[in-house]
Amino acid sequence: MEARDEEASDIAIGIVGLGAVGLPLATLFSRAPGVSLILLDESEERLDAIRRGESPHSHFEGRYVAELEDALVTADPADLSAADAVVFCLPTPLTESREPDLSAVCAAAEAAAPHLAPGTLVVLESTTWPGTTREVFGEIFGGVEDVHLAYSPERVDPGRVDPSRPDGDPLGAHVPKLVGGVTPAATERAVGLYRRAFAEVVPVASSDVAEAAKLVENIYRAVNIALVGELKIAFDAMGIDVWEVLDAASTKPFGFTRFDPGPGMGGHCLPIDPFYLSWAARRAGAEARFVELSGEINRAMPAYVARKTAAALASRGIDGASARVLLVGVAYKRGVNIVEESPAFPLAEELSSLGASIAYCDPLVPECSLGEALELTDEVLAAFDVAVILVDQVGVQFERIVESEILVVDTRAVLREALRGEPRYFVG
Ligand SMILES: NC(=O)c1ccc[n+]([C@@H]2O[C@H](COP(=O)([O-])OP(=O)(O)OC[C@H]3O[C@@H](n4cnc5c(N)ncnc54)[C@H](O)[C@@H]3O)[C@@H](O)[C@H]2O)c1
Structure with missing residues (x-):
């Protein structure tokens, strides 16, 4: 034909x-x-x-x-x-x-x-x-x-x-x-x-090359996100602000591509696709250790944010078991209503297992498995002990958080400038 x-x-x-x-x-x-x-x-x-x-x-x-x-x-x-x-x-x-x-x-x-x-x-x-x-x-x-x-x-x-x-x-x-x-x-x-x-x-x-190229693009992101996540934890332990370090390193005009840390990895692609390669590599008798390690680190990030949240609460003498936690942004990234694989859910599980009660606000996600979204009003902020910022979501009035007295755990440096140095502000 x-x-x-x-x-x-x-x-x-x-x-x-x-x-x-x-x-x-x-x-x-x-x-x-x-x-x-x-x-x-x-x-x-x-x-x-x-x-x-x-x-x-x-x-x-x-x-x-x-x-x-x-x-x-x-x-x-x-x-x-x-x-x-x-x-x-x-x-x-x-x-x-x-x-x-x-x-x-x-x-x-x-x-x-x-x-x-x-x-x-x-x-x-x-x-x-x-x-x-x-x-x-x-x-x-x-x-x-x-x-x-x-x-x-x-x-x-x-x-x-x-x-x-x-x-x-x-x-x-x-x-x-x-x-x-x-x-x-x-x-x-x-x-x-x-x-x-x-x-x-x-x-x-060939089709094999096109399939492999797609996986490489996503693995590149997953590995680099894991790397900055690990660096965030290490620098935080050393008392160094990871975002200041990244700002500094980014002035190099070659050989450095910036990735920013967050609360973990979500969405349809990055938490899943890399493991298609590690599976195929195993099948061919090879190993893809970076892929496995980055998956491990990215999956562990929500537990780190939970520990930081508990530490923030402890700074005000609040026990995790009685804490009221407000998650800000549950979509996996800014500007979308996609919640698949969002780190908000493992984080909520970690905090719930301590006994904390969890609610969330996200103007693009009116409801999800955590219930119905709350509007970020002054009354809502007054009813919670800590706001954990997971995404700089479109439509969130972050200035209300700045103007309130609430403890803040910030996983994306959204309020880093506004609240720098305040004892209620924690890097998450
Ligand atoms: N979402 C992204 O941003 C993105 C980006 C790049 C690549 N991908 C890849 O593209 C592929 C599709 O992802 P998506 O995000 O569009 O998925 P999706 O879940 O948004 O959509 C899949 C659609 O397929 C339909 N469907 C499922 N089984 C079917 C069947 N047997 N017959 C007919 N329809 C069926 C579902 O009803 C759904 O409407 C995946 O491999 C994903 O990894 C996704």
Whole structure:
């Protein structure tokens, strides 16, 4: 069968998995000329929200979902038979034993495979171990005539605004898009597909390389965040302000990239993805010790913040067992409502195990497993013993904390300038 030219002709693109990755991708493709979309998800709730033009994510506005009004929104994999290309954006979590869990990817791929037309381009975007597209998709789609298999990692950073672009590039159209095929022909097809929507498409040698590159990007962050976390603890013990040290080191114009410590690591990606590599390395008879060590350090950070909170309370003679703790910001980072893997939860568990009562405020997260968010008012602040700042969340009136008398444990240096030297201020 003759390869279809993705750039020149009209094209039907299927996107399977309409979450934080699949939805923005769909909006980008919907803006390209000649593109019709088939959007598939197993969640009827998610599909209904998309049909109503509603977004599940605070950083991804409903108006972007509304742009998808002409798409076929479906739960039926048979609808993918009309697609020239199908992109899979399914979750890739870890199992309880911290090993790759490809069950959603495989279930969606197995459901789609019998319906695909000969010559379909199949692209995986989920973060995964190097070899997945070739081995796992190779097996699942092996029976589709002339199928082309490729991998293209999603590099979306939820809530990121690119100051160099007039619109802030909220959908990442100007973030270079890596593409690696299982065969050179698949790479070529996938490059043509993504050129429709992305300003820069970077072909790489193979799907294995593209998969590995995505993991390296996230491991780089996870390891560096663990490093500054460990340095924060060490410098704090020595009576040195880690942020002053980082400000100083950052004046070096080369050879140093700044990372800032926080209360631990959260989100869909960094607490999970690195272990896809350590698993794959073990399988190949190699070790990835940095990955394991950084995971250990990052997971231990909430316990450190709990110890610092107990020490702050003790400075006012308050016992952890009777303490009323207000967590400020429970999303895993500023500007988003994403709470998956947020360090707020292990921290709350640590503090609850001491007997403390926990509440939180976060204007972007009205409710979560900790209950309903409180508004940060003077009355609320007066009702708590300590405010633990976990995120410099958008919409939090931090000046109210400054003006109050409450103890502050600050894991992000948000009030470092305002409260420096005050006995009620603690680095967390
Ligand atoms: N969220 C991010 O910022 C980000 C960034 C880069 C890469 N990634 C990676 O992209 C992948 C997708 O992540 P996400 O954050 O978009 O996930 P998500 O949980 O936001 O969305 C996944 C969607 O897939 C749907 N789904 C699950 N199983 C299905 C099935 N069998 N059939 C059809 N639909 C199914 C769910 O209903 C959901 O709507 C993961 O591998 C993740 O690691 C995520």
